[in-house]
Amino acid sequence: MAAQEDVKRLCETLGKGVVGTVEFRGEHTLNVSLPTLHDALKKCREDLGYEMIIDLSSLDHFGDDPRFEVVYELATVDDSKHLRIKAKVSEDEEVPTATDLWPGADWHEREIYDMMGIRFSGHPHLKRILMWEGYPFYPLRKDFPLAGRPSEMPDVASTGVAPLEGGPFVTTAGATDTVRREPRAHVVE
């Protein structure tokens, strides 16, 4: 597999920056540290021929020390190779932008900033994309209740708390079993 060779090459060139590699059913994942993230992406874009960024998303490992994780899904246009690159981000760190490599990363990064509150340094236009400017919360964080929190911004928007009536499935990261990870109702303090 070509992606396998790319992983090997990236491990050789980045050295200590690579935290680990994972292969699962033909999918290759490269875990890198945050300082080497941009170098890794640049190599993928310029040397290894990953012209396309399919998706850019983020995870909230609530309770862990580097709290967040950003996930880059890369591919070649002819779909011959597919590579996933992950990097852990703590709450006070900024992620270097990927918009200089793939202009398509622009809105993905804005969405991550909007929903998770991870900031991207060097982004040309980092403002909220779904919620309005001035909304005080980051709704996809684990400590944000699904029902929402009241906020007031006269002339722009105001939000209230939705009645959940026992609640839908609210997931809790890091729980040992499914019952605890996805309780029927999640009590928010």
Next chain:
Amino acid sequence: MPDFFHKRLERPVVRGQIPRQPARIMVSPSNTLHTAYDSKIEGNVIVTRVDAAINWMRKHSLWPMPMGLACCAIELMATASSRFDISRFGMEVMRFSPRQADVLIVSGTVTYKMALAVKRIWDQMPEPKWCVAMGACASSGGMYRSYAVLQGIDRLIPVDVYISGCPPRPEALIEGLMKLQKKIEGEESTLAQKKVFFEENA
């Protein structure tokens, strides 16, 4: 009377028969039942209350403002088009300017980001105006129990008719609009105005 008119009233000429003269209805003064009967205006005059007349006119010319926000808007479009045809009720004049509309049909999910825009459009509509909450989302937030969705448009503007369904079929929307017509029928706008007038000048 022009000549062609008489010809139309004639029976078809059957060969061998003498054509009969067409029957004519004559209205002469001797036929009238009442001396005050004025054939020139009677039949064109209705005696009624002002409210009843105004309500009758209002309910048959509702101009909707389509507030299409989600899939309900597709059903709204279907209702407006030929198969279901709300022009049968005099409601086909969809106006995309709130200044020219009097029924706000909120069809779809109202997010908090959109909510104040809907409110603003409602405020721009001239009185008298009515609001229809079409579908589960507009009525109560529907399945979107979340931080992003307003839990019913009635938290922001007064709603006259709620229509259930997700999305409601065009028949349901028509039913709702007919309910609204029923509601308009019972309004007493001039009577209420009169009351206010007397209260202020008492």
